[in-house]
Amino acid sequence: xxxxxxxxxxxxxxxxxxxxxxxxxxxxxxxxxxxxxxxxxxxxxxxxxxxxxxxxxxxxxxxxxxxxxxxxxxxxxxxxxxxxxxxxxxxxxxxxxxxxxxxxxxxxxxxxxxxxxxxxxxxxxxxxxxxxxxxxxxxxxxxxxxxxxxxxxxxxxxxxxxxxxxxxxxxxxxxxxxxxxxxxxxxxxxxxxxxxxxxxxxxxxxxxxxxxxxxxxxxxxxxxxxxxxxxxxxxxxxxxxxxxxxxxxxxxxxxxxxxxxxxxxxxxxxxxxxxxxxxxxxxxxxxxxxxxxxxxxxxxxxxxxxxxxxxxxxxxxxxxxxxxxxxxxxxxxxxxxxxxxxxxxxxxxxxxxxxxxxxxxxxxxxxxxxxxxxxxxxxxxxxxxxxxxxxxxxxxxxxxxxxxxxxxxxxxxxxxxxxxxxxxxxxxxxxxxxxxxxxxxxxxxxxxxxxxxxxxxxxxxxxxxxxxxxxxxxxxxxxxxxxxxxxxxxxxxxxxxxxxxxxxxxxxxxxxxxxxxxxxxxxxxxxxxxx
Amino acid sequence: xxxxxxxxxxxxxxxxxxxxxxxxxxxxxxxxxxxxxxxxxxxxxxxxxxxxxxxxxxxxxxxxxxxxxxxxxxxxxxxxxxxxxxxxxxxxxxxxxxxxxxxxxxxxxxxxxxxxxxxxxxxxxxxxxxxxxxxxxxxxxxxxxxxxxxxxxxxxxxxxxxxxxxxxxxxxxxxxxxxxxxxxxxxxxxxxxxxxxxxxxxxxxxxxxxxxxxxxxxxxxxxxxxxxxxxxxxxxxxxxxxxxxxxxxxxxxxxxxxxxxxxxxxxxxxxxxxxxxxxxxxxxxxxxxxxxxxxxxxxxxxxxxxxxxxxxx
Numbered sequence: 027x028x029x030x031x032x033x034x035x036x037x038x039x040x041x042x043x044x045x046x047x048x049x050x051x052x053x054x055x056x057x058x059x060x061x062x063x064x065x066x067x068x069x070x071x072x073x074x075x076x077x078x079x080x081x082x083x084x085x086x087x088x089x090x091x092x093x094x095x096x097x098x099x100x101x102x103x104x105x106x107x108x109x110x111x112x113x114x115x116x117x118x119x120x121x122x123x124x125x126x127x128x129x130x131x132x133x134x135x136x137x138x139x140x141x142x143x144x145x146x147x148x149x150x151x152x153x154x155x156x157x158x159x160x161x162x163x164x165x166x167x168x169x170x171x172x173x174x175x176x177x178x179x180x181x182x183x184x185x186x187x188x189x190x191x192x193x194x195x196x197x198x199x200x201x202x203x204x205x206x207x208x209x210x211x212x213x214x215x216x217x218x219x220x221x222x223x224x225x226x227x228x229x230x231x232x233x234x235x236x237x238x239x240x241x242x243x244x245x246x247x248x249x250x251x252x253x254x255x256x257x258x259x260x261x262x263x264x265x266x267x268x269x270x271x272x273x274x275x276x277x278x279x280x281x282x283x284x285x286x287x288x289x290x291x292x293x294x295x296x297x298x299x300x301x302x303x304x305x306x307x308x309x310x311x312x313x314x315x316x317x318x319x320x321x322x323x324x325x326x327x328x329x330x331x332x333x334x335x336x337x338x339x340x341x342x343x344x345x346x347x348x349x350x351x352x353x354x355x356x357x358x359x360x361x362x363x364x365x366x367x368x369x370x371x372x373x374x375x376x377x378x379x380x381x382x383x384x385x386x387x388x389x390x391x392x393x394x395x396x397x398x399x400x401x402x403x404x405x406x407x408x409x410x411x412x413x414x415x416x417x418x419x420x421x422x423x424x425x426x427x428x429x430x431x432x433x434x435x436x437x438x439x440x441x442x443x444x445x446x447x448x449x450x451x452x453x454x455x456x457x458x459x460x461x462x463x464x465x466x467x468x469x470x471x472x473x474x475x476x477x478x479x480x481x482x483x484x485x486x487x488x489x490x491x492x493x494x495x496x497x498x499x500x501x502x503x504x505x506x507x508x509x510x511x512x513x514x515x516x517x518x519x520x521x522x523x524x525x526x527x528x529x530x531x532x533x534x535x536x537x538x539x540x541x542x543x544x545x546x547x548x549x550x551x552x553x554x555x556x557x
Numbered sequence: 558x559x560x561x562x563x564x565x566x567x568x569x570x571x572x573x574x575x576x577x578x579x580x581x582x583x584x585x586x587x588x589x590x591x592x593x594x595x596x597x598x599x600x601x602x603x604x605x606x607x608x609x610x611x612x613x614x615x616x617x618x619x620x621x622x623x624x625x626x627x628x629x630x631x632x633x634x635x636x637x638x639x640x641x642x643x644x645x646x647x648x649x650x651x652x653x654x655x656x657x658x659x660x661x662x663x664x665x666x667x668x669x670x671x672x673x674x675x676x677x678x679x680x681x682x683x684x685x686x687x688x689x690x691x692x693x694x695x696x697x698x699x700x701x702x703x704x705x706x707x708x709x710x711x712x713x714x715x716x717x718x719x720x721x722x723x724x725x726x727x728x729x730x731x732x733x734x735x736x737x738x739x740x741x742x743x744x745x746x747x748x749x750x751x752x753x754x755x756x757x758x759x760x761x762x763x764x765x766x767x768x769x770x771x772x773x774x775x776x777x778x779x780x781x782x783x784x785x786x787x788x789x790x791x792x793x794x795x796x797x798x799x800x801x802x803x804x805x806x807x808x809x810x811x812x813x814x815x816x817x818x819x820x821x822x823x824x825x826x827x828x829x830x831x832x833x834x835x836x837x838x839x840x841x842x843x844x845x846x847x848x849x850x851x852x853x854x855x856x857x858x859x860x861x862x863x864x865x866x867x868x869x870x
Binding site: 062064070071111225228263265267270271273276279284403432433435 | 588589639640642659706708713717720817828833
């Protein structure tokens with residue numbers, strides 16, 4: 027062999043994998059999520075990554091569109107009896123699980139029950155339900171839900187996209203204890219999970235499920251409408267360093283970066299091959315949560331006084347910078363995109379901040395300089411920022427605080443302790459809630475006032491609980507809106523938490539991708555533009 | 558020699574036992590509750606307790622330790638609390654990238670540092686010596702992630718020569734493997750080169766002042782023969798000791814390097830497990846790292862006998 031031939035063959039051998047990759051690039055969507063999926067069960071894990079993973083694998087009875095209207099997804103249609111007490115749901119033709127077994131009504135029943143045991147909206151539905159059953163034995167496609175009282179929001183409950191969404195699984199899997207994570211991944215969604223290619227903490231792979239039949243007609247909109255999978259594979263690569271991920275996006279090594287760092291957004295925006303866009307208008311709502319069981323925040327007057335010191339823009343600038351396209355202040359107890367967001371009582375948050383006045387109100391309320399134990403997860407930059415701003419505010423109003431710098435896992439553990447702070451408990455911490463959780467009272471767990479049954483902080487707010495029940499029973503949107511105004515006014519009295527502003531993180535993807543839907547990262551409808 | 562080897566291997570058993578006890582105790586006494594992470598935001602205190610019971614984390618520490626130790630003795634490092642994956646499989650999936658990174662880094666570090674250290678000693682006090690020491694000081698001063706970002710900016714974004722991130726195994730082609738390894742190995746290798754070059758220079762300087770070196774020069778041997786054949790061989794023991802320490806330092810360095818270059822190695826697995834308090838994974842990884850560390854020390858000790866015939870075991 028001549029030297030030149032040898033060298034040329036060697037070069038070809040070295041380049042072969044790269045050429046192969048270039049050929050297959052068109053059929054693979056390479057995505058970088060915020061974090062890895064660690065629990066593969068959308069009913070036991072509220073993690074956003076688990077949810078996004080689940081929407082690839084599983085399908086839902088109803089989908090939710092951009093206007094937050096539920097639309098039939100796995101269903102051909104549904105009927106409601108005149109008295110509103112019987113709902114009949116009919117599955118559409120062609121639905122198959124990834125093991126090629128048909129989706130049957132008897133798979134739906136335990137799926138709804140299991141979800142209903144964990145999800146707050148689901149629990150409300152289950153409380154109103156007498157019985158769920160697969161009623162038509164001949165085609166096994168009909169599910170009947172018999173209610174104790176009308177529950178007009180049933181489609182909304184089954185369509186909700188935040189933790190926990192109601193995903194349909196095969197009967198044998200859906201029969202698992204709702205508190206035990208499932209170990210088998212078989213859904214009926216547009217992609218199937220390739221478990222043997224998973225590298226924990228590094229990579230997840232999904233393949234198009236050839237047996238998936240998208241619903242006919244309608245417009246793709248969030249989880250509603252036809253779910254057409256245009257890629258053979260979707261690969262998630264976990265990158266802990268978002269600067270590296272942003273560089274990889276610029277180089278075209280990845281197609282889609284879920285959440286770029288705010289300080290890298292100007293660089294990405296200036297790149298003509300990259301689209302930087304907000305797909306989740308509900309964003310993330312920062313909040314300061316109190317422990318209502320122990321002093322000083324067991325005193326509502328002290329919590330109320332503290333509202334006067336909170337300047338939402340201070341928090342938002344500290345976390346997001348000065349670019350106002352990335353955040354919003356003037357945020358109340360419902361997400362700004364919710365039909366229930368209102369100005370009721372908002373002057374408590376938006377009027378001029380007067381620290382001297384707050385100081386005097388705290389004294390009048392009975393604050394005697396008790397130490398406030400503030401948990402700050404300093405390993406997460408935005409949480410550290412929230413802690414710093416709160417500490418600065420406490421200095422200004424003369425509040426005695428103990429800044430407990432720790433990591434997030436410790437905060438998660440400690441926030442479950444109901445004991446007083448000096449016995450290992452806590453008084454306050456700050457974190458984000460997904461704005462989609464604050465769209466309505468059903469999913470808004472921070473507004474629950476059912477004491478020990480409520481989320482960490484355990485507020486007891488009977489009036490808000492009454493209003494929440496009334497909202498479920500309300501006949502129309504007008505009535506629901508009025509109730510939510512009352513809820514917000516009462517929240518400013520009870521102060522279960524204080525909203526600290528809304529971050530609106532954009533996503534970034536290569537310009538050759540089209541059809542990226544609003545909402546969470548959904549992988550149907552997305553396609554790569556030729557050329 | 559063989560009895561020494563046997564004694565040293567036996568001595569690793571109590572070392573590993575102490576590591577096992579200390580790691581277990583530290584992990585379980587430190588704050589953090591995987592059950593609370595798994596149960597999620599909507600869970601009540603009772604629901605978190607239920608998850609804790611399902612995971613067996615409500616049992617007395619001594620019982621948990623005995624159960625874990627019993628499994629370890631049977632070669633079972635347990636399963637991840639979160640997704641039930643066997644820890645041995647998780648580590649096995651991650652070993653290749655970390656091993657490749659470590660070997661490439663060592664190669665870069667030795668290829669750069671030994672010649673530089675020798676030349677610096679040979680030309681002690683000249684601008685060459687000062688240049689080499691300047692290189693070493695810079696290597697010590699720059700954190701690995703800064704070097705990493707600098708390399709990404711230059712070699713990936715500006716020159717478009719190398720991929721930004723990821724790992725390609727040798728099965729994907731030598732070119733792919735090398736393209737993904739160059740920047741991480743350079744970033745991590747610089748720090749080690751600095752350490753090795755300084756130690757080589759110091760050790761060589763001491764040897765070069767010895768009478769037998771003057772004798773070798775007087776006999777008319779070439780500089781190369783004097784430096785490599787006589788000086789380097791006699792200066793090797795402290796250099797090899799430093800290389801052993803350097804390999805131990807690599808274990809810490811790969812965590813940062815793997816993060817910056819998104820290499821799916823054991824370092825990233827460790828950080829993830831610590832942040833989530835995935836006890837079986839942390840315990841498994843620390844045990845494996847400890848065993849590797851002990852073996853490296855043993856290899857370094859044994860190498861002394863080959864490098865210096867006066868050392869006998």
